[in-house]
Amino acid sequence: MSDIARARRFGRINLEIRDDMPMWKQSLAFLAGVAAGLVISVVILLVSGVGLAALLNEFVVFIFTSPKNISGVLVQAGPLIIVGLSAGIAFKARFWNIGIEGQVIFGAIGATLVAINDIGPPSLRLPLMAFFAALGGMMWILLPTILKLRLRINEIISTLLMNYIAFNFLLHLLYGPWQDPVSSFPHSEQFEDFERLAPLGWQSLNTSLLIAVALVIFCFWFMVKSRFGFQLNFVHSNAQMAKALGVRVAALTLTAALISGALSGLAGFAISAGIESRMTQSFFIGYGFSGILIAFLARNNPLGIVAVSILVATLMIAGQSLQVFYQIPFAMVQLIQAIIVICVAASEFFIRHRVRWVE
Amino acid sequence: MTTGPGRISAHAESGPAHDPAVPALALRSITKSFGDFVALDDVDFDLRSGEVHALLGENGAGKSSLMNVAAGLYAADRGAIEIAGQTVSIRGPSDAQSLRIGMVHQHYKLVMPFNTVENILLANAAGGYRQSLQRVRELISEKADLVGFEVDLDKPVGALSIAEQQRVEILKVLVAGANIIILDEPTAVLTDEEGQRLLEAIRKLAESGCSVALVTHNLNESLMHSDRITVMRNGKVVDTVLPDAVTGPDLTRMIVGESIVEKRHLSTVTGKPRLTVRKVAARRADGLPVLSDLSFDVRSGEIYGIAGVGGNGQSELVEVLMGLLPPSEGHLYLDGPGDITLARSDERRRFGVACIPADRQGYALAGDLSVSDNYAIGGVLSGKYGSWMRLDRKTMTRATRSAVKKYDVQGVRSDGQRSALLSGGNAQKLVIAREFSGDPTVVIAHSPNRGLDVRASAAVHGHLLSARDAGAAVVLISEDLDEILLLSDRIGVMNSGTIVSEFDAPADRHDIGKAMVGHV
Secondary structure (H helix, E strand, C coil), X not given: CHHHHHHHCCCEEEEEECCCCCHHHHHHHHHHHHHXXXXXXXXXXXXXXXXXXXXXXXXXXXXXXXXXXXXXXXXXXXXXXXXXXXXXXXXXXXXXXXXXXXXXXXXXXXXXXXXHCCCCCHHHHHHHHHHHHHHHHHHHHHHHHHHHHHHCCCHHHHHHXXXXXXXXXXXXXXXXXXXXXXXXXXXXXXXXXXXXXXXXXXXXXXXXXXXXXXXXXXXXHHHHHCHHHHHHHHHHHCHHHHHHHCCCHHHHHHHHHHHHXXXXXXXXXXXXXXXXXXXCCCCCCCHHHHHHHHHHHCCCCHHHHHHHHHHXXXXXXXXXXXXXXXXXXXXXXXXXXXXXXXXXXXHHHHHHEEEEEEC | XXXXXXXXXXXXXXXXXXXXXXXXXXXXXXXXXXXXXXXXXXXEEEECCCCEEEEECCCCCCHHHHHHHHCCCCCCCEEXXXXXXXXXXXXXXXXXXXXXXXXXXXXXXXXXXXXXXXXXHHHCCCCCHHHHHHHHHHHHXXXXXXXXXXXXXXXXXXXXXXXXXXXXXXXHHHHCCCXXXXXXXXXXXXXXXXXXXXXXXXXXXXXXXXXXXXXXXXXXXXXXXXXXXXXXXXXXXXXXXXXXXXXXXXXXXXXXXXXXXXXXXXXXXXXXXXXXXXXXXXXXXXXXXXXEXXXXXXXXXXXEEEXXXXXXXXXXXXXXXXXXXXXXXXXEEECCCEECCCCCHHHHHHCCEEEECCCHHHHHCCCCCEHHHXXXXXXXXXXXXXXXXXXXXXXXXXXXXXXXXXXXXXXXXXXXXXXXXXXXXXXXXXXXXXXXXXXXXXXXXXXXXXXXXXXHHHHHHHHHHHHHHCCCEEXXXXXXXXXXXXXXXXEEEEECCEEEEEEEXXXXXXXXXXXXXXXX
């Protein structure tokens, strides 16, 4: 028992489960997580030879004071917010939508279909493209959803595999019927001016950011304010109990999955019509996992998704300039992003638990 | 009795006056608070070797907290722990284990896909895997023989019944070498018969030299199966008594501070049949037929009790009534809407059917969500609290607060508190508050007093009776014959998935017992 006696002199950490935590404290925990991640990253960068002054210059001055970079972050954040919402709403219904990229591809295909076939009058072209993009995304998630609800086929596998189908179909289109007739490159022809999301008149910002904001408002209403969202919380927490109480679990899951698909489709629209101005063969890459990551870190909360998306976009932009100006290898940039993400994820622990030092 | 905060007092005090022997485990002046709430207030408890010591009290009296201190899960704010007269410091479960203290919790800590041997090995890992596997297997057989347990060692634990899983948990602490064994409400999850077998095993354990602390809220269990009884109330010890020296009513008075005697009072006004079940048959998910040719009627203003040994189709009957399991044959009728055999659960709720399931955490509450959400979901689904566009959270919170007050749900410290943090009795009260908020005309209650203490179960019974007196048709399905006899106006006995006979109250206990076990 001597080791026990020895331990007594030092006291110990006591963990208690918290009843609940007010929203502002949760936000504070989130920010503390970001700060902790940044501190660790700075240490790593200092060790690898980047000067402190240069770092401050990069992160604080360059990112937050240059309008070009602020707009760069916001342009990057737009589609991230939309895919984050897509993942968040599906996860809320315990529908593990891993097929966001496939739905993004089909969203872009829907939009491009309208654009290159000149469907509808020019003034209605963009709304039509958006509509077909949402439809494309919904179509691509419908099959896995039906398979899950009817035959209990695991949607993680089916949505994942649907990504590959979508990708190969995209390649078929770009190397076949939709190949750019002007340059013969494997991408679609460029969209007309009225088929692109209009610039907002400040730096590179365009209406895709407004679309993202509108979708955030919609999702906030749907998930937080409306009766659907309330019921969705029960599907998330205990589907069996929800069913026993009369929540129509299957119908709600279907609705949430379709909205998720539509959102991913709209993300495809926002990227193709807002950033690339055409459909390329790589425009979707990374958005699937980013969406999942963002939704996870934001715990499926629409406002949290906005915050995390901006954080992720900042890391992307800062990473690019670190790479270009300080010859930091890309692996290091990824390492830093991962560290910050892990720190934010770890802050969840302090939301759930109270840590006290007892003598 | 004043010791400094956070200090473990070093001097051993002599035990209570009636105890000359040195106790195997003694807890001295234990104080523990959570925030402002004082869970344990200067509590003394001792456990002699070879005895079964019942720790009796209501939910929330501090029994589990006290035992968690002994098992190293909670650190006491003040007080001392002695093992065989020596002051020890228990700073975590591993300290407790090395002091040969083992605790079996209410919620089991088992890895479901692993078998018994693997689960026990996991908690007692030492040396190479293969040799340990053999060693642990032998140890398990030895300990199982000692207490008379039969456990399948090679089946995945998930495929075992609750009672068998509990035996695995007990064997786990025995294999770890514990000789001070704490069992937290072990019979709460068991049927009467299984509980009886467990109590016999506990006696064998004590005879083999172990000391057993039996946390319970069941009077008969402590009167019949313990050597001494310590009663706790509101975080304090009321007294320690010998079972021969007290009666049930004495103990009740000690537990609740007043006497609670539930009296039978039969229905005065019974109307026409409200719920009619006709020739219902149903199969489980694995295709096994569980219900067959099951028929009964429940009139408005009566409680129809369904008695039976557990596992005769009760759970499936509840699922059929709730609309979760479609019957393969037969029909359900409701006075008014008519045939509801194919109605979904939300439609049945709209027709006025409320349900209090036996598995609260599985079918009645969403543990992650707040008390307020869990209360309001019933109202939200029936169109209360704002429109589909906008949920009225303020009204929801206000309604929850008044329901929490009206139904005496204790332990709600904030509006946003997760419902999983409520104790069993209070969780049940919350379920009842929600289910009764819509003035139901049919109430299905499955083992509503399971895991509840005297006071909580009297309150629950009171609510069922007042629903009946308000004209509801109540179906009470319970494996507790006392509960059935106390509340029912008519009694149906369920055996092998069907009602084998019916009795009018007051019915003879032995007749019902015969019908439960045999074929009439």
